[in-house]
Amino acid sequence: ADRAFVVCTQLINGPNLNLLGTREPEKYGSQTLSDVITQCQSTCTELGLHLETFQSNHEGHIIDRIHAVLGRAQSTFLVMNPGAFTHTSVAIRDAISGVQVPVIEVHITNVHKREAFRHHSYISDIAVGVVAGFGTYGYEAAIRLAAQHLLPSSNKV
Numbered sequence: 293a294d295r296a297f298v299v300c301t302q303l304i305n306g307p308n309l310n311l312l313g314t315r316e317p318e319k320y321g322s323q324t325l326s327d328v329i330t331q332c333q334s335t336c337t338e339l340g341l342h343l344e345t346f347q348s349n350h351e352g353h354i355i356d357r358i359h360a361v362l363g364r365a366q367s368t369f370l371v372m373n374p375g376a377f378t379h380t381s382v383a384i385r386d387a388i389s390g391v392q393v394p395v396i397e398v399h400i401t402n403v404h405k406r407e408a409f410r411h412h413s414y415i416s417d418i419a420v421g422v423v424a425g426f427g428t429y430g431y432e433a434a435i436r437l438a439a440q441h442l443l444p445s446s447n448k449v
């Protein structure tokens with residue numbers, strides 16, 4: 293049989309998301325980043341997807357992680373919460389465009405109900421779609437949406 297078409301989910305979280313669980317829990321919830329990763333792993337196992345995770349507070353490190361997908365962009369999708377870089381980073385936008393990898397943008401909060409400076413994203417118009425306002429469930433939802441919308445039917449379980 294030909295090699296199974298492994299689809300890799302790259303979960304990328306940006307700045308301050310390492311503080312999940314203690315950072316403004318009334319906005320971002322009480323789940324830790326570790327809890328989120330555990331839930332995403334369970335969802336990926338259920339859907340037959342491989343999961344890699346990354347979190348950084350440094351813009352360039354996030355860019356390097358996106359570049360690392362080069363060469364396997366055809367079998368990868370990003371589930372990405374860029375944090376505050378959502379609203380500031382042309383560089384992260386350009387990295388995504390440069391690697392041509394599908395991205396589902398995730399925000400724990402509904403950024404459109406918050407300060408005006410959070411209403412613009414440098415990522416949304418080049419993303420497959422955006423999940424915002426559903427708390428940390430948004431990460432699992434993004435993986436499920438990717439499995440429905442991005443994977444060839446042969447990969448659907």
Ligand SMILES: O=C(O)[C@@H]1C=C(O)[C@@H](O)[C@H](O)C1
Nearest residue numbers: 308373375376399400401410
């Ligand atoms: O809702 C979230 O997950 C996003 C997370 C952050 O850290 C903020 O800077 C964004 O503005 C919103």
